[in-house]
Amino acid sequence: EMAGKCPFGGDRIGGTLGTPPSLSDWYPNRLKVEQLHSNGPQANPLGDDFDYAAAFEGLDYAALKQDIKTFLTSSVAWWPSDYGNYGPQMIRMAWHASGTYRIADGRGGAGEALQRFAPIDSWWDNGNTDKSRRLIWPIKQKYGSALSWGDLMVLTGNCALEIMGFPTYAFAGGRHDAWEADTSTYWGPEVWDPTGSPSSDSMVTRDKRWRGKNGDADYDLENPLAATHQALIYVNPEGPYGKGDPMGSARDIRIAFTRMAMNDEETVALIAGGHAFGKSHGMVSAGEVGPPPEIAPIEAMGMGWQNPEGTGFAEYTMTNGIEGSWTPNPTQWDNSYLENLFGFEWEQTRSPAGALQWTPVDPTAPKTPDAHVPGRMNPLIMMTSDIALKVDPAYRQVCEKFLGDFDAFTQAFSKAWYKLTHRDMGPRERYLGPEKRNEDDLLWQDPIPPLTHRTIEAGDVAGLKQAIMATGVSPSDLVFTAFSAAATYRDSDKRGGVNGARLALAPQKDWTINRRTVAVIAALRGVMAGFNGKQAGGTEVSLADLIVLGGCGAIEQAASDAGVAVTVPFTPGRRDTTQDLTDVEMSNWLKPVVDGFRNYVDDSYDQIAPAVSPEEMFLDKAQLLGLTAPEWVALVGGLRVMGANHDGSSRGTFTDRVGVLSNDFFTVLTSMAYEWKKADEKGMTFTLDDRESGIARFRATRCDLVFGANSQLRAVAEVYAAGDGQARFVRDFVKVWDKVMMLDRYDVRG
Numbered sequence: 001e002m003a004g005k006c007p008f009g010g011d012r013i014g015g016t017l018g019t020p021p022s023l024s025d026w027y028p029n030r031l032k033v034e035q036l037h038s039n040g041p042q043a044n045p046l047g048d049d050f051d052y053a054a055a056f057e058g059l060d061y062a063a064l065k066q067d068i069k070t071f072l073t074s075s076v077a078w079w080p081s082d083y084g085n086y087g088p089q090m091i092r093m094a095w096h097a098s099g100t101y102r103i104a105d106g107r108g109g110a111g112e113a114l115q116r117f118a119p120i121d122s123w124w125d126n127g128n129t130d131k132s133r134r135l136i137w138p139i140k141q142k143y144g145s146a147l148s149w150g151d152l153m154v155l156t157g158n159c160a161l162e163i164m165g166f167p168t169y170a171f172a173g174g175r176h177d178a179w180e181a182d183t184s185t186y187w188g189p190e191v192w193d194p195t196g197s198p199s200s201d202s203m204v205t206r207d208k209r210w211r212g213k214n215g216d217a218d219y220d221l222e223n224p225l226a227a228t229h230q231a232l233i234y235v236n237p238e239g240p241y242g243k244g245d246p247m248g249s250a251r252d253i254r255i256a257f258t259r260m261a262m263n264d265e266e267t268v269a270l271i272a273g274g275h276a277f278g279k280s281h282g283m284v285s286a287g288e289v290g291p292p293p294e295i296a297p298i299e300a301m302g303m304g305w306q307n308p309e310g311t312g313f314a315e316y317t318m319t320n321g322i323e324g325s326w327t328p329n330p331t332q333w334d335n336s337y338l339e340n341l342f343g344f345e346w347e348q349t350r351s352p353a354g355a356l357q358w359t360p361v362d363p364t365a366p367k368t369p370d371a372h373v374p375g376r377m378n379p380l381i382m383m384t385s386d387i388a389l390k391v392d393p394a395y396r397q398v399c400e401k402f403l404g405d406f407d408a409f410t411q412a413f414s415k416a417w418y419k420l421t422h423r424d425m426g427p428r429e430r431y432l433g434p435e436k437r438n439e440d441d442l443l444w445q446d447p448i449p450p451l452t453h454r455t456i457e458a459g460d461v462a463g464l465k466q467a468i469m470a471t472g473v474s475p476s477d478l479v480f481t482a483f484s485a486a487a488t489y490r491d492s493d494k495r496g497g498v499n500g501a502r503l504a505l506a507p508q509k510d511w512t513i514n515r516r517t518v519a520v521i522a523a524l525r526g527v528m529a530g531f532n533g534k535q536a537g538g539t540e541v542s543l544a545d546l547i548v549l550g551g552c553g554a555i556e557q558a559a560s561d562a563g564v565a566v567t568v569p570f571t572p573g574r575r576d577t578t579q580d581l582t583d584v585e586m587s588n589w590l591k592p593v594v595d596g597f598r599n600y601v602d603d604s605y606d607q608i609a610p611a612v613s614p615e616e617m618f619l620d621k622a623q624l625l626g627l628t629a630p631e632w633v634a635l636v637g638g639l640r641v642m643g644a645n646h647d648g649s650s651r652g653t654f655t656d657r658v659g660v661l662s663n664d665f666f667t668v669l670t671s672m673a674y675e676w677k678k679a680d681e682k683g684m685t686f687t688l689d690d691r692e693s694g695i696a697r698f699r700a701t702r703c704d705l706v707f708g709a710n711s712q713l714r715a716v717a718e719v720y721a722a723g724d725g726q727a728r729f730v731r732d733f734v735k736v737w738d739k740v741m742m743l744d745r746y747d748v749r750g
């Protein structure tokens with residue numbers, strides 16, 4: 001009786017019919033090269049050629065903002081607004097969208113509207129943000145593809161602040177939505193129960209991501225993480241372990257917000273500013289609410305946390321578990337959060353849901369109106385994470401300043417909110433809309449001054465290339481330098497890249513990995529001095545353009561030496577920035593621990609070995625550069641034969657003709673004439689011995705051999721190693737080279 005029966009045998013079905021077991025269940029250590037193609041063009045229903053910038057600029061922006069503001073003070077039956085105002089819950093939605101950002105790898109943030117997808121849509125901390133997004137769906141629907149979810153979520157946050165009397169600093173559109181769950185971001189080591197809450201026993205202990213105990217001198221959080229707990233955006237509001245310890249909470253807040261690239265003043269401004277609005281929801285115990293969106297029943301239609309109590313919303317709402325508001329007027333921008341925090345003594349109490357919170361000891365303290373029940377007045381509340389701002393000496397100092405100077409507080413929150421919501425957008429050229437505000441140089445934007453001279457044109461390029469080649473700097477050094485300038489780019493937060501020529505400024509000029517570039521930069525400066533100021537019409541060349549041009553000249557010569565004539569594309573117009581406009585501390589986060597492109601492993605790698613292999617970090621860097629697997633392979637093959645290792649070593653060069661753009665890297669890599677042997681105990685370096693003579697011919701690292709060992713990368717390497725591979729390799733290398741040089745050119749590619 002086969003009719004209606006599943007043709008598959010087991011009770012778990014793999015592939016597209018089900019999930020586990022997947023390749024990575026069988027082979028947990030396999031390099032997940034397919035990550036490079038996640039959220040690829042195939043997933044995008046708008047198509048590759050959709051011009052979002054043009055669509056957004058075509059919006060009736062004033063009408064859009066009016067629509068949002070009108071909606072904010074309405075109320076719908078399936079999720080009535082607290083106090084008749086959706087503003088506070090929308091501010092929280094926008095904050096949570098942005099607050100996933102972490103400076104270490106630039107991932108997270110509001111940029112791609114990842115709050116719509118797993119795992120973030122179902123994080124404990126995002127409880128009921130599904131309602132917020134569903135509430136603004138009619139606005140998204142009305143404006144369609146001209147308004148991304150990412151832009152809508154942040155703009156709704158801004159509109160919410162504005163209708164409650166807060167002067168926002170600015171708003172820039174330009175966020176491009178993702179179309180599938182992000183699988184490239186590491187959110188921490190814990191396997192967790194998605195139905196649990198941070199304080200429930202079913203959650204694994206948070207210690208997995210921590211070193212030491214809260215209060216120890218060396219207490220620290222694993223990089224690149226910023227959240228102190230799996231499935232949270234930042235910290236547990238009830239303090240570490242949910243134990244209500246404000247000082248411990250302050251320590252966690254400082255770590256989490258520093259990883260978000262916020263200093264003490266910004267941190268206080270954000271928390272005190274945010275909690276001037278709205279309330280926390282904790283009428284029902286956590287155990288009673290249904291599963292989060294990702295595992296809710298199909299008829300829940302993508303919504304989660306179904307609440308069986310009463311109507312399940314309004315005065316029955318259960319989100320975090322803490323219950324109450326921080327101020328007597330939660331829909332008005334004022335200084336009462338800080339006034340109350342400092343004006344009263346607070347004692348620990350519990351919410352109806354059983355969560356730890358704080359209420360004023362003083363019975364005469366002001367009360368706050370219920371969000372739904374007319375006439376009912378409730379006590380004010382603080383969370384342990386709010387009390388933290390009062391007990392921590394440095395936070396307290398900032399609070400006292402803001403308490404005495406409401407304007408300073410308003411301005412600090414305004415700027416910090418702008419930074420929070422825009423910091424993963426990259427260069428200001430990406431900013432769209434009538435409310436962008438580009439006249440101030442904000443250091444976190446990595447500003448580059450505008451062009452003040454005529455830029456070089458096609459006619460100048462050939463002469464400049466010749467001048468560079470005539471300096472005697474080797475093609476190898478020129479390629480290394482151009483790549484080093486470009487390699488800081490990360491597509492996550494669009495920071496880094498050649499533009500600005502920050503390679504020649506602190507801190508990049510001082511990084512060990514960049515040592516080889518110092519003499520090259522000096523030579524390029526010589527070429528620059530010989531050119532600038534001597535041209536008719538005031539044409540000048542920037543150092544950044546010269547860095548790229550040097551790479552072009554070197555590659556053209558190397559290709560020609562390999563018997564292939566090519567012109568490497570070159571698009572002038574890069575500008576140079578200044579040391580004053582460079583945030584040294586925040587730029588140091590761009591420094592690689594491992595950079596397989598330049599065969600570099602930092603001394604600090606030992607701290608994370610062997611949990612992460614160099615080749616995994618190499619893959620991560622390739623992903624941050626936005627490379628496909630074929631691009632990655634071609635790029636590395638070219639860098640190796642060009643001799644572009646950071647230390648000039650021959651590891652992985654696999655050629656006797658360094659500086660010739662041959663496919664030797666691939667022919668050696670795929671050849672059975674060699675035997676590969678570990679050259680050290682840890683298996684970090686190798687020799688390639690001639691099988692016949694037994695003589696060691698080449699040396700290599702893991703970041704070389706991976707292109708022959710990994711099956712997906714090897715499949716591409718074979719293409720370039722093949723009899724017809726040389727010309728294809730040169731063509732593909734030149735193409736990916738240009739792509740990498742242009743990664744940060746939002747001034748020309750939009």
Ligand code: HEM
Pocket residue numbers: 082088089090091092095234235236237253270271273274275277278279280281282318319320321322383385
């Ligand atoms: C609400 C925690 C920082 C804005 C809440 C809630 C919690 C919380 C538990 C209640 C959620 C609910 O049950 O509905 C924290 C912690 C923070 C922090 C632990 C950092 C230490 C911020 C920041 C902002 C912000 C930086 C914005 C700049 C808000 C707003 C609400 C809220 C507007 C009210 C939401 C509503 O009325 O529905 N916060 N928060 N919070 N938070 Fe925060």
